[in-house]
Amino acid sequence: MRRLTLAAVGVAVSGVMWSAPVGAQGFPQRPVRVIVPFSTGTAADIVARHVGSRLAEVWGQGVVVENQGGAGGVIGAAAVAKALPDGHTLLMAGINQAINPSLYKDVPFDTQRDFSAIVRVALAPLAIVSHPGFAANNVPELIALAQARPGAIQYGSGGNGSITHLAVELLKSRAGINLAHIPYKGVAQMMTDVLGNQIPLACPAVASVLGNVKAGKLKALAITSARRSSVLPDVATVAEGGLRDYDVSAWNGLIAPARTPASVISKIHGDVAKIAQGKEFVDLLQAQALEIDLLRPPEFRDFLASELGKWSKLVKDSGARLD
Numbered sequence: 001m002r003r004l005t006l007a008a009v010g011v012a013v014s015g016v017m018w019s020a021p022v023g024a025q026g027f028p029q030r031p032v033r034v035i036v037p038f039s040t041g042t043a044a045d046i047v048a049r050h051v052g053s054r055l056a057e058v059w060g061q062g063v064v065v066e067n068q069g070g071a072g073g074v075i076g077a078a079a080v081a082k083a084l085p086d087g088h089t090l091l092m093a094g095i096n097q098a099i100n101p102s103l104y105k106d107v108p109f110d111t112q113r114d115f116s117a118i119v120r121v122a123l124a125p126l127a128i129v130s131h132p133g134f135a136a137n138n139v140p141e142l143i144a145l146a147q148a149r150p151g152a153i154q155y156g157s158g159g160n161g162s163i164t165h166l167a168v169e170l171l172k173s174r175a176g177i178n179l180a181h182i183p184y185k186g187v188a189q190m191m192t193d194v195l196g197n198q199i200p201l202a203c204p205a206v207a208s209v210l211g212n213v214k215a216g217k218l219k220a221l222a223i224t225s226a227r228r229s230s231v232l233p234d235v236a237t238v239a240e241g242g243l244r245d246y247d248v249s250a251w252n253g254l255i256a257p258a259r260t261p262a263s264v265i266s267k268i269h270g271d272v273a274k275i276a277q278g279k280e281f282v283d284l285l286q287a288q289a290l291e292i293d294l295l296r297p298p299e300f301r302d303f304l305a306s307e308l309g310k311w312s313k314l315v316k317d318s319g320a321r322l323d
Contacts, residue, residue, distance in 0.1 A: 027264050031062035033089045034254070037076025037096070039069045043124045043205070046288055047252045048092040051121060054275045065092075072096050072161075074107055081109040085257040087264035090118070095163055095250045098307035102315035103161040111308060116260045117300035119269045120253035121276060122290040125225035126167050127206045127232065129218045131197040139171075139222045139241025142201075146177035154180045155201035156190040161320045164190070166311060167203045167224055167248045169318040174243045194218065205250060206232060207289035224248040231289050251293075253300055265297055 034052050036045045045067060052063035068076035073096035083089035093115075101107050109115070128142070136142040146153055157165035160183045172179055179201070184190040187204050194202045195217060206229050212218040213232065220235045226247040228237055238246040254268065275281055276292050285292060295303055314320075 027087055027267055028059050028061045030088060031064055032059070032087070034063060034065050034092055035076045035080050035089065036065055036067045036092045037069060037073035038067065038094070040067055043122070043207070043250060043288070043290060044092045044094045044252045047122050047285070047290065050281060050284055051092075051254075051272060051275060054278075054281065055271060058271050058275070072100055072103070074100055074104060078108045080255075080257060081114045083257050085116075085259040085261075087256060087260050087268060089257065090268070091115070091255050092252055093255045094252050095307070095311075097255075098304065099161060099163070099166065099311045099315065101308065102312040103320065111304060112301075114258050115255045116258050116265055117295075117297050117304055118254040118256055118265050119272045119297070120251055120293065120295035120300045120303060121272065122252050122285055123225060123293045124250040124252070124290050125206050125223050125229050126163065126203050126248060126250070127209055127213070127223055127229070127235070128168075128171075128201065128203050128221040128238070129194065129209050129213065130201050130221060131194055132216065132219050133197060134200045134219060136221060137219065138236060139175075139238055139243065142221055143175045143177055143242070146175070146179055150178045151180055153201065154182050154199045155203065156182045156184055156193060156199045157202070158187040158190055158204070159183050159185060161315065163248070163250055164203050165320065166314055166318065168201075169320070170248060170314055171238060171243065171246065173314070173317065174246055205289065210289055225291070227291075229289065230286050230291060249291075252290075253295070255300075255304075269297055 034048050036048045038044050048065045052065050056063040068079055077091055077097060080089055080091040097111055136145045155168050182199055187208060190202055191204060193199050209218055210231055213220045220232060222238045222241055223229045223235050224238055226239060273294055276294055282292050
């Protein structure tokens with residue numbers, strides 16, 4: 001496994017315990033920075049900018065979204081872990097926050113120790129898609145085909161250890177089948193090859209394939225989340241295809257440095273929750289194939305813990321390694 005060398009995070013912290021609001025008078029006292037640990041145009045960036053612009057209106061303070069990509073999201077997260085724990089520097093975290101500790105040897109923070117969960121905002125379901133000529137049309141047919149041709153069916157991913165890789169590894173594990181993994185250096189080239197029938201299968205975000213599925217250039221076999229996608233409501237979930245409890249989505253939510261006051265955590269959560277109830281906000285995210293799915297601070301904290309355990313086991317079992 002490739003080593004990740006980053007400066008150690010000098011924080012001795014413990015997780016913020018959730019309590020009822022006690023004030024947070026005066027917050028925010030200055031512009032708030034929301035660090036997105038990925039490039040512009042990603043789901044995390046889209047969610048951060050929609051949330052940030054509305055929080056600025058509510059707070060009467062600027063909310064500045066900063067993209068600090070690199071090392072699969074680790075660099076931006078490390079910057080927030082070291083920030084002053086007063087709520088003025090936040091991280092729009094994603095599923096990489098749960099996967100990276102198992103992929104990188106020297107992640108310079110501990111997700112459970114060095115951050116405080118605020119609110120999970122949205123889910124980004126994935127879709128198992130194929131070239132239209134692929135023999136299977138759904139999960140049961142895919143499983144039967146893979147059982148008849150063990151190891152012969154290929155699937156592409158956006159890279160080793162990516163969610164587009166691990167989502168299929170989880171399906172393989174649950175179904176007891178063998179599919180051959182073809183890692184790419186990004187989702188774009190992977191999808192070019194699926195569209196060109198160079199490889200038959202992939203599992204990208206719904207947002208990245210929606211147009212081609214509706215145009216009939218790709219076939220959607222299943223949605224990976226627990227619920228069907230609002231933009232592809234006729235496509236069954238993997239769980240509906242027989243793999244009960246299978247549930248994979250990329251997700252995005254706000255977290256803060258540990259020791260951020262509980263009253264500030266409460267205020268941010270409450271303001272985001274109000275924003276997320278607005279029809280305009282819901283429609284904007286659904287147009288990007290993002291589903292609003294809020295979690296309160298204690299629920300989000302427990303979800304993070306479960307995600308860390310889930311992906312740690314799968315990374316180990318699959319032997320995923322960074323290129």
